[in-house]
Amino acid sequence: MGRAWKYGDDINTDVLYPGRYLDSYESSYLAAHALEDLDPDFAKNVKEGDVIVGGKYFGCGSSREQAASALKYCGVKAVIAKSFARIYYRNAINMGIPPIETPDVDKINDGDEIELDMENGIIHNRTTGEDIPFNPLPPFIMEIINDGGLVPHLKKKLGTD
Amino acid sequence: MSTIAEKILSRAVGHSVSADDIISARVDRAMSHDNAALVWKNFKSLGVDKVWDSEKIVIPIDHRVPANNIKAAEGQKTIREMVKLQRIKYFYGINTGICHQIMPEKGHVRPGWLIVGTDSHTTTYGAFGAFSTGIGATEMAGVWATGELWLRVPNTIKINVSGVLPKGVYPKDVILHIIGDISAEGANYRAVEFYGDTMENMSISGRMTVSNMSMEMGAKAAIIPPDKKTFDWLRPRVDGEVEGVYADADAVYEREIEYDVSALEPQVARPHTVDNVSPVSDVAGKHLDQVFIGSCTNGRTEDFEVVARILEGKKIHPDVRLIVGPASYEVYLESIEKGYIQTMIKAGAVIINPGCGPCLGAHEGIMASGERGLSTTNRNFRGRMGSPESELFLASPATAAASAITGEITDPRGWL
Numbered sequence: 001m002g003r004a005w006k007y008g009d010d011i012n013t014d015v016l017y018p019g020r021y022l023d024s025y026e027s028s029y030l031a032a033h034a035l036e037d038l039d040p041d042f043a044k045n046v047k048e049g050d051v052i053v054g055g056k057y058f059g060c061g062s063s064r065e066q067a068a069s070a071l072k073y074c075g076v077k078a079v080i081a082k083s084f085a086r087i088y089y090r091n092a093i094n095m096g097i098p099p100i101e102t103p104d105v106d107k108i109n110d111g112d113e114i115e116l117d118m119e120n121g122i123i124h125n126r127t128t129g130e131d132i133p134f135n136p137l138p139p140f141i142m143e144i145i146n147d148g149g150l151v152p153h154l155k156k157k158l159g160t161d
Numbered sequence: 162m163s164t165i166a167e168k169i170l171s172r173a174v175g176h177s178v179s180a181d182d183i184i185s186a187r188v189d190r191a192m193s194h195d196n197a198a199l200v201w202k203n204f205k206s207l208g209v210d211k212v213w214d215s216e217k218i219v220i221p222i223d224h225r226v227p228a229n230n231i232k233a234a235e236g237q238k239t240i241r242e243m244v245k246l247q248r249i250k251y252f253y254g255i256n257t258g259i260c261h262q263i264m265p266e267k268g269h270v271r272p273g274w275l276i277v278g279t280d281s282h283t284t285t286y287g288a289f290g291a292f293s294t295g296i297g298a299t300e301m302a303g304v305w306a307t308g309e310l311w312l313r314v315p316n317t318i319k320i321n322v323s324g325v326l327p328k329g330v331y332p333k334d335v336i337l338h339i340i341g342d343i344s345a346e347g348a349n350y351r352a353v354e355f356y357g358d359t360m361e362n363m364s365i366s367g368r369m370t371v372s373n374m375s376m377e378m379g380a381k382a383a384i385i386p387p388d389k390k391t392f393d394w395l396r397p398r399v400d401g402e403v404e405g406v407y408a409d410a411d412a413v414y415e416r417e418i419e420y421d422v423s424a425l426e427p428q429v430a431r432p433h434t435v436d437n438v439s440p441v442s443d444v445a446g447k448h449l450d451q452v453f454i455g456s457c458t459n460g461r462t463e464d465f466e467v468v469a470r471i472l473e474g475k476k477i478h479p480d481v482r483l484i485v486g487p488a489s490y491e492v493y494l495e496s497i498e499k500g501y502i503q504t505m506i507k508a509g510a511v512i513i514n515p516g517c518g519p520c521l522g523a524h525e526g527i528m529a530s531g532e533r534g535l536s537t538t539n540r541n542f543r544g545r546m547g548s549p550e551s552e553l554f555l556a557s558p559a560t561a562a563a564s565a566i567t568g569e570i571t572d573p574r575g576w577l
Contacts, residue, residue: 010345010434014542019521023225023232025199037549057346060379061542062521063281063295065199086350086381087281091297140183140311150299151206154306160208 001126002049002077005042006110009055011081013088016059016067025066027073034070048075051116053108055081058099059088068095072149078116080105080123080134093141096149102134118142162411164317165384166352169292169406173275180316180413185309190217190269192278194260194517195224196298198236200279201243203302212247213308219269220244221253221260226516229524258489258515261285261373261457266491268398272387273406277301277310282457282539284376288368289395290387290405292352295376315381316415317352322359324423329574331467332367333459333537333557335359336374337428339420341438349379351415354408359422360385365394366463373458374539377435427572429535430555433543441560441572450532452477452565453546454558455486455513456520459537462495464558469501471562471576472508478568483510484526490515510565522546528553535570537561 015038021029035042052071058081059067068091071079079092080100092099098118108114112127121136137145147153155161163171163179171177173186193200197220204212212218220240228234237255244252257263261282264270272290276283279301286293296310304310322335340347353375360368368385375383387405395403426440454460454468465487477483485505487493493515496502502512513519519526520538528534528547534554536546541553556564559573566576 012542014540014545018544019523020527022196022521022523023230023236025202025236037544057349057379060345061281061540063279063283063297064196065279065297065299068297083346083349085346085379087295087297090300094297094299150303151203154207154303158207158209158306 001113001115002051003047004051004053004108004110004112004114005046006053006108007038010057010060011038011054013059013061013064013067017064017070022064022066030066030070031073034074043074046074046076049077050075051078051080051114052076053080053105055105056083058084060085063087065091065095068092068097072097080108093144094150096145098137098145100134102132104132107132162413163409164352164412164414165290165354165386165406165408166292166315166317166382169273169275170312170314172273178314180314182314183311184314185311186275187309188217188277188304189274190219190276191301191304192219192260192264192276192283193301194220194280195222195233195236196279197243198239199298200301200305201239203299204305207302207306209306212305215248216250218249218305219251219264220249221257221263222255223259224517224521225523226255226514256490258491259457259460259517262461262488262492265289266398266489268400271395271399271403272391273404277304281376282373284380284383285369285373285457287372287375287383288365288385289391290384292382292384294381315350315352317354318348319354319356319414319417320420321417322355322357322420322422324359324421326359326422327425329427329559329577330422330425331557331559332363332370334425334428335422336371337430337438337555338422338425340374340378340436341428343378343418345378345434345436347378348375350381352382352384353380355383355385361388364463365390366461369461370458377539427557427560427574429560429570430541432541432552432554435540435555441556441570444554444570445572447570448533449481449535449564449569451482451484451526451528451534452561453484453486453519453526453534453536453538454561455488456517456538457488458539459558460486460488460492462492462499464537465496465501465505466499467559468562469504471559471573472566473504475508475566477509477565481565481568483565484513484519485510486513486518487515519546535561535564
């Protein structure tokens, strides 16, 4: 279970992770600057297990994977949005963060406690008591996510783990 | 009954595929720029010793060149070591140019190829009839290990553009107009194919601007069917014969859209989204602090020809900083030979080395809070070119040049 951090439509990769911090790939550096231009308090207060909630076209813009990995290093466990930009959707999966699509993001408020049932496709909003259904991700994508992302998934497949 | 995307991906997988199929495709070229350091870090963690093909990986360093701080320098050092260790054949150091310009310049783009790159504007090579698309650094590590990548075969939107472009209106205005119309999300997950007499008459440079900016409507690939112009441009740069891949007459498109650009005005994207488009005349007169002309979108010789024509014998406004960045050293040298660079310098421009610097707010032209800029680049998200409290407008090189002279957003049609 985690807290929902709710934002609006078209949350782009420049506010998810500003270009000026693309000079290093260190996880603590990435975590420290996540969402800095959108919500300067986020990185300080986010906790392991929290989820991000956005509107339409979440993650539009650059292919920078740091826009997804910065969230992972902050402890974010899922991103819920009305729709995702193509590259961000792939990057989130590859980082092991499930991108969950639902038209009903309005049923989640900032600060709500959220629990996810990935297998059955249900977002339990523990604050409002409401259950929000979504289409479960296809099995081959869930396999990548359950393995912890593309790197551990490929290691398993290549037999190098 | 296949689109160009379906045909290229069918070849890449070895059997016939169509829209919505999920495939594991073999890639023809894999491009990574400064983020090759991150790809390498992920690749090493895979436990694989050698890359799948050291002659199909292309690595240009372009985002922070020369390195602007110690962190970036460390990353670039790592890349150089990796290139030697893995014997990567096509490495381009800080004296070559922006990845999307040098990929075709150096012969790494062909019609019908599947090209992936760890940069969203990899769609640029669609201007040469390739299926090229941006991917993340971790999945690129998978490509380096296996040569393959999973993809969903996209549906395709067919866009017909017709009409002769009026004086002062350029390919940048065409693509801004289209993005404004179909929205930033309008082509998300889709391939786009461009047709029509406007596209046929458009130069290779202009087509690159269109395919490059198509990313800003979400396009996965932005393909312009190759013609004689394409083949003439490519032939001296690639080995052997070049052949195009074309759609079948009965190809199935998700949607067809028509644009008549014969009465189009110069366009501008207003802060802070690329699809917030209006005619320049709607925002003319807004004061500017900085103008940037360059990038993979509009930093080519043809762009500088227009800029030099407007700036010839004039001085830029004393309150404006004009920064110009050629897309590559080939462009740079050609623009010096033709006198464009001298004209720009005499008018008051600062010429920076070929690279991506200002476009992503990395270095060489960062804006302060409260400042307003106009740029020929491809994105104007909040904080893109510096302070989150700055504003950025996107426009053609002609609009940028005219605006640098007046110090305010200016319709270029009175300056040509």
